[in-house]
Amino acid sequence: MKIPHLKIILFGTVLFAFCPRLMSGEDIVGSEIAPWVPGMLDIHQISTGRGNAGLYIFPDGTSLLVDAGELPRKTPRQTPDRPDGTRPAGEWIARYLRHTLSRELHPVVDYALITHFHPDHMGGISGSQPKAIHGDYQLTGMTWLGESFRIGKMLDRGWPDYAYPKAIADIATRNYRSFVRWQSAHNGMKAERFLPGRNDQIVLQRDPVKFPHFEVRNISANGEVWTGVGRETRQHFPALADVPPADWPNENMCSIAFRVSYGKFDYFSGGDLPGIPQEGYPLWHDVETPVAKAVGPVEAALLNHHGYIDSQNGFFVGTLRPRVWIISTWDSGHPTARVWQRLRSERVYAGPRDIFATDLHPGTRDVVMGIEKLASDRGHVVLRVAPGGGDYRVVIVDDASESHVVKKIFGPFQSR
């Protein structure tokens, strides 16, 4: 008897038997990264060689893009463009999002956030960037995203007046503000200033009732830091009138920091916050210390300021004491030798830890002793937190092309 669909049935059975990841979200080295499935928390640190870009997919599918950097110029200190230089970073990021979100989710980025107004986080302007199809602004970094997605809510540290500690009037921020104005007026985007202390500014949009143990807590912006109690905050910077303008807080010090919690799992991201004041500057230029007091221990953290010379002070490292550190690297000073020592030191905190970099510069390899102990020195770093937040893996995804192929898998690690 001829069974016409036997081959199809057999093929389907084989496919099902050998591809359990299609059903469970499990990843296999050498295969494309498995799609996000409801209940998971995915945090992608995207490798572009041009700055920071973090895509978060929350357990109900709500999405958050944190930074979309695009350094306009390259020097030998900087890493190459990833996947390559044929497209601007903003376009690569938009394509990454389209691939990652389109399979399960709507073509909407629910939240976008700029930690601070520097080109490697927001997008810079060098004169060669194309103009937006509709609005009166150029396409670079974050402003590219508006060409591909509707952004639900845009959060930054400056809206609406962009005036702290003084008018933020550089060409890239002016361009970004034109983008915010146009998207707000014509594309339904809401713009808000990020408010420290709050846990209701970034929330689950699709099914919050199903995930009561999920929270995004706003920790700091413009020197206003959550105290850890209720919604209470404290201004860490002195009143500007009491400080000579040369000592005023700089852009990095004003960075947005937040914590994402899912059950026992906690993750920290703090832009380019410094923790070690430059010689001759006031001690309050250390913003990491009050931030660490508010945040406490976490499972995983993105390094502040790419691991640069003024970041990751001992108190901050020892207080957060994560199992997993992720470094967004694009310069030979990412990370510096002393930062690397502190991250690795069992004197600063006990226990195992793994450190992942998006793209280590070859010069860093020559200068930083022990840097070969990085768990991974290249690729998109994807944290995949299991439903409920009890454990998580780190998945390294190829950044040489748009294959989205898994190179390495670490974990599972247990949340504490």
Ligand SMILES: [Zn+2]
């Ligand atoms: Zn930066």
